[in-house]
Amino acid sequence: MDRTFVRSGxxxxxxxxxxxxxxxxxxxxxxxxxxxxxxxxxEIGRAFEAAQPRHRVxxxxxxxxxxxxxxxxxxxVDVFASADQDTMDKAQRQGLVHAxxxxxxxxxxxxxxxxxxxxxxxxxxVELSRPEVLRVAxxxxxxxxxxxxxxxxxxxxxxxxxxxxxxxxxxxxxQVLDYVSRDEVDAGFVYATDAALAGNxxxxxxxxxxxxxxxxxxxxxxxxxxxxxxxxxxRFVRGEAGQAILARCGFLRP
Numbered sequence: 079m080d081r082t083f084v085r086s087g088x089x090x091x092x093x094x095x096x097x098x099x100x101x102x103x104x105x106x107x108x109x110x111x112x113x114x115x116x117x118x119x120x121e122i123g124r125a126f127e128a129a130q131p132r133h134r135v136x137x138x139x140x141x142x143x144x145x146x147x148x149x150x151x152x153x154x155v156d157v158f159a160s161a162d163q164d165t166m167d168k169a170q171r172q173g174l175v176h177a178x179x180x181x182x183x184x185x186x187x188x189x190x191x192x193x194x195x196x197x198x199x200x201x202x203x204v205e206l207s208r209p210e211v212l213r214v215a216x217x218x219x220x221x222x223x224x225x226x227x228x229x230x231x232x233x234x235x236x237x238x239x240x241x242x243x244x245x246x247x248x249x250x251x252x253q254v255l256d257y258v259s260r261d262e263v264d265a266g267f268v269y270a271t272d273a274a275l276a277g278n279x280x281x282x283x284x285x286x287x288x289x290x291x292x293x294x295x296x297x298x299x300x301x302x303x304x305x306x307x308x309x310x311x312x313r314f315v316r317g318e319a320g321q322a323i324l325a326r327c328g329f330l331r332p
Contacts, residue, residue: 104131104132104133104307105134105306105307106133106134106135106136106304107156107302107304107307107308108137108154108157109123109137109155109156109158109311110137110139110148110149110155110158110159111138111145111157111158112140112141112142112145112159112223112294113161113250113251113252114161114186114224114252114269115139115159115161115184115294116137116139117275117327118271118329119137119315120137121323122319122320122324125314125319125320125323126310126311126314129319133310135311138155140250141221141222141249141250141251142162142223143221143222143223144221144249145160145165146165146168146174147221149169149301150174154301155299155301155302156298156303156305156307156308157296157302157311157312158174158175158296158297159296159315160294160295161186161224161251161269161292162223162292162294163290163293164223164226166180166295166297169297174299174300175299175300176297176299176300177297179297179312180295180296180297181295181296181297181316182294182295183294183295183296183316183320183321183324184293184331184332185291185293185329185332186269186270186271186294186329187285187292187330188227188228188269188285188286189267189268189269189270189283189285189286190267190282190283190284191255191265191266191267191268191276191280191281191282192258192265192266192280193258193261193263193264193281194278194279194280196264198211200264200265201283201284202283203231203235203237203283203284204237206237207240207241211244212244213244213246213262213263213264214241214244214245214246214263214264214265215245215246215247215248215254215257215262215263215265216228216245216246216247216266217247217249217250217251217253217254218247218248221249222248222249223292224254224267224268225251227267227288230289231267231286231288234289251268251269251272252272254266254267255268255272255273255276255280258276258279258280259279269292271327271328271329274327274328293332294332296312296316297312298312
């Protein structure tokens, strides 16, 4: 008998048995997602695990740009969800995500917020130029989509140059929310969903129009070893159960 054939046959059987064992044991996937998705995705993860008891979902939250850097450096990530199109575009150009799996799953809105008990009362964006406004927090535009959206809004309002000395850059949108909630700044730029989480600790000064809609895309990474489970999770996010959870957290449909 051809020994090469026997070895090949045994390898094939081993592969089938390994795939069967994985199916029985389930899979563990890691999802890197924008900070603003934390509460919604944790709940979605629980719902997914309840629907797929054999599988487990781990999360890594952070600024979209930082998550992209981690992915590019080889971080073991199976699903990537960013807070903007630009970051996902970069991931796609670098071959880090499967383009056919990419889809928008949520929409948000940028808002200007102030501490609930702030001594400086603001009623609209243009009032940030008032001399008594000393500190304005926003995500670092180089890595935080919310910061990039805020910079665009300020540039359109012709306030960006004048406000530069007063800008406090944060690592992500949740850090901005913390600054405002603790009354450490006079105002800050966050998403509407973040402002809702803060409750009565912050006050929404103005809802801001951005040049392009704030859409959140999700995609399966090219480096995943759990493509089937990763794809199932991405579809779950876009499905009825995932969309219902996102809606409860204040997100809009894309």
